[in-house]
Each structure stands twice: as structure tokens, then as C-alpha cells.
């Protein structure tokens with residue numbers, strides 16, 4: 485194993501949580517996960533967080549990332565920047581999902597090594613790295629044991645490469661790079677795009693707008709049969725800090741809630757939380773994706789971490805955040821769309 489930079493190793497005895505004045509680069513701090521990590525670190529008393537929006541630092545640019553690391557010399561890196569989206573975004577933009585993610589993670593991991601200042605780096609994969617028909621619950625050992633789910637194979641291949649990248653830099657250069665595999669996430673600051681988001685923000689938005697419009701029904705994609713496991717992003721942030729502090733090894737670590745729910749039951753729960761009274765109809769033309777992906781999170785549980793936020797409680801809190809922070813814009817957008825539709829319908833043909 486190669487030896488890593490002396491600066492990174494100088495105080496190697498101290499743990500992440502006892503190093504709260506250290507410079508921590510939270511990449512992707514504007515997103516769902518990065519913002520939750522930032523909140524968690526601030527609440528724990530970290531005083532030197534390093535953050536950049538994409539407009540200030542494009543992580544797909546190798547020269548920009550190299551220059552940034554050489555100038556800033558962070559001691560810790562949490563890589564929560566990525567090209568992310570739901571099942572339709574993954575299918576519609578395969579080139580972006582594979583190329584952007586390969587570039588971002590390669591640039592950041594390599595620059596972290598070259599800077600010589602980084603004592604630990606945490607990479608984030610996703611439960612979609614596992615084969616479509618993996619054993620349930622899915623153990624870490626199921627990686628690369630079968631074919632992937634076609635709708636998100638491009639993203640999954642990039643994320644698998646990210647796990648291997650961390651392993652390779654650990655083995656060859658002694659970089660303490662670890663990988664966490666979160667299950668499907670939700671919470672404040674999620675992406676609420678109508679078509680490109682994940683299921684939970686999409687449904688919160690759709691049911692909310694339908695409630696305001698007193699619509700008779702809401703369309704939900706697929707058959708409703710797939711099972712998914714959801715974890716609140718504040719629980720994930722807690723787990724990531726836990727791993728930064730306690731975990732240093734080659735193998736990746738699953739982070740899930742252990743609870744799964746069908747998309748049908750989830751849609752009914754969201755309808756209930758939002759207070760929509762109409763009916764749910766299913767759009768079978770949309771893909772179901774993988775039938776089931778419950779992760780086996782016994783490895784992190786054995787280390788002493790467990791989630792705290794039940795799905796219904798997390799949904800109530802996320803819906804409140806959505807109403808207070810994003811819903812008004814979506815409502816005015818949907819009203820102007822329906823006005824322009826009714827104007828164009830009333831135009832003589």
C-alpha cells in the first residue's frame with residue numbers, strides 16, 4: 485500500500501468528531517443530501533465548512549477541481565455532489581447520468597489524493613448499484629453478482645466505478661476513502677421537479693396541487709406494486725457523520741431504514757398526509773423499475789448506528805417544508821399553464 489500525504493497523516497490519531505475546526509469540503513451542499521450534511525455538521529459545532537455551488541466550481545472540470553483542492557487543502561471531504569434523478573430522468577438522460585458522475589467522482593477522489601491534505605473522504609453510491617434481482621434484504625456482498633435494472637444502469641455503473649475508485653486509491657495511495665450506499669432518500673430541499681424527481685417529492689407536489697385545484701384524481705406512475713425502502717435525509721446525514729468518525733475500510737456500507745412499503749401504499753400515505761380527497765389512477769405506460777430493493781443494513785447497525793425518523797413522521801415534516809418553501813412557485817406555475825391551455829383551447833382553429 486502506498487503512503488498518503490504527510491499533512492493528512494500528521495494528526496491521524498484524532499477522530500473526525502474531535503476535529504471540529506478542520507476544513508470539511510461538503511460537495512453538493514445545495515442538494516438534498518449535502519444540505520442535510522451541512523445542517524448536521526453545523527449543529528455539531530463544525531466551524532470551517534468549505535462549500536461551492538456548481539456555478540462557482542464545476543466538479544466535472546478536472547483543472548478547476550485540481551486548482552480548488554491545491555488552494556483550499558481540505559482535511560475532510562464528503563462527496564454529495566452528483567447527477568441525480570428519478571426513474572424517468574435516469575432513462576431520459578443516460579449520457580449525463582454516466583458521464584457527469586464518472587467525471588465528478590474521478591476528479592474529486594483524484595484531487596483529494598494529489599492535494600495530500602485529505603485525511604478522509606466519503607463517497608456516496610446508491611442502492612441501485614445492486615443487481616435487479618438481488619437477494620432481499622440486499623447484503624453488501626451482492627455487488628456485481630448479476631445484471632442491473634435497465635432504467636438506471638448508466639447511473640449504477642458510474643456509482644459502482646465510484647466504489648472501485650475509492651478502493652483503488654486506498655490500496656495504491658493509502659487514501660482513506662470510504663463508500664456509503666444509501667437507500668431511497670427524501671426530506672427538505674429535495675428536487676420537486678414534476679417529471680425528473682424521485683417518487684416522494686413528485687407525489688407530494690402532485691397531490692398538493694391537486695388538492696388546491698380540487699381535482700377529482702391524481703395520476704401515479706407504474707403499477708403500484710414495486711416495493712421501496714425510504715430513509716429521511718437527516719437520518720442519512722447522521723449515519724454519514726457516524727461513518728466519517730468510525731469507519732475506515734475497503735468495503736462499502738449500506739445505509740437504510742429497514743422498512744419497505746409498496747408504491748401503492750406510499751401513494752395512499754402521501755394522499756392522506758397532504759389531505760387530498762380524490763382518487764388515485766395508475767399510469768401503466770410509466771416504468772416500475774426494480775421490483776424490490778430493501779437493503780441489509782446490519783453492518784452499520786452492528787457498528788452502533790440506527791435510524792430514528794419513521795416514514796409517516798418524516799413525510800409530515802417534509803410536506804410542511806414543501807408548503808412553506810416551494811409549493812407557492814409550483815402553484816403559480818400550474819395556474820399559468822392551465823390559463824394558457826384554456827386560452828389556446830378557446831382560440832378559433
Ligand SMILES: NC(=O)C1=CN([C@@H]2O[C@H](COP(=O)(O)OP(=O)(O)OC[C@H]3O[C@@H](n4cnc5c(N)ncnc54)[C@H](OP(=O)(O)O)[C@@H]3O)[C@@H](O)[C@H]2O)C=CC1
Nearest residue numbers: 512514515516517538542543544565566568608610668669
Ligand atoms: N436522493 C436519493 O434518493 C439518493 C441519493 N443518493 C446519493 O446522494 C448524493 C446526493 O444526492 P441528492 O442530494 O439527492 O442530489 P441533489 O440533486 O439534491 O443534489 C446534488 C448536488 O450536486 C451538485 N452538483 C451536481 N453536478 C455538479 C457539478 N457538475 N459541479 C458541482 N456540483 C454539482 C448540485 O449542485 P447545484 O445545487 O449547485 O446544482 C447539488 O447541490 C448522490 O451521490 C446520490 O447518488 C443515493 C441514494 C438515494
Ligand SMILES: C[C@H]1O[C@H](OP(=O)(O)OP(=O)(O)OC[C@H]2O[C@@H](n3cnc4c(=O)[nH]c(N)nc43)[C@H](O)[C@@H]2O)[C@@H](O)[C@@H](O)C1=O
Nearest residue numbers: 569570571574610612636681682683686705706771772773
Ligand atoms: C434512489 C434511486 O432512484 C431511482 O430508482 P427508483 O427507486 O425506481 O426511483 P423513483 O423514486 O423514481 O421511482 C420509484 C417507484 O415509484 C414509481 N412512481 C410512481 N409515481 C412516480 C412519480 O410521479 N415519479 C417518480 N419518479 N416515480 C414514481 C416509479 O414508477 C417506481 O416504481 C434510480 O433511478 C436511481 O436514481 C436511484 O438510485
